[in-house]
Amino acid sequence: MATFDRDIPEPARYAVYDEIAAGRGLYVAPASSAEIKLFASTPAGRTLMEEWGSVAAERVAMLRSRAARITANMSEDEADDFWTWFDNLEPGPVAAIFRKLAG
Secondary structure, three states: OHHHHHHOOHHHHHHHHHHHHHOOOOOOOOOOHHHHHHHHOOHHHHHHHHHHHHHHHHHHHHHHHHHHHHHHOOOHHHHHHHHHHHHOOOHHHHHHHHHHHHO
């Protein structure tokens, strides 16, 4: 987390921490097969699909919903900086973040 705290602008950190603190208390419609296929096309996604098994569609949808809220709680520039940082992470940290956000 030290790298996260150091590398990410403060508003982005707070948006992510707020989502984690909120827990999984909301309902989301399961992800479509196209969304699942896209998620599984990434190294972290492939790993998590195997772990999540029959609940994968709900967890992918939860990630989609939470990512949208995280992005909505930042300015456009902050969101661009955050997602650029995120896209450059290795698969292990990406999977860890996804696990935390998916619940």
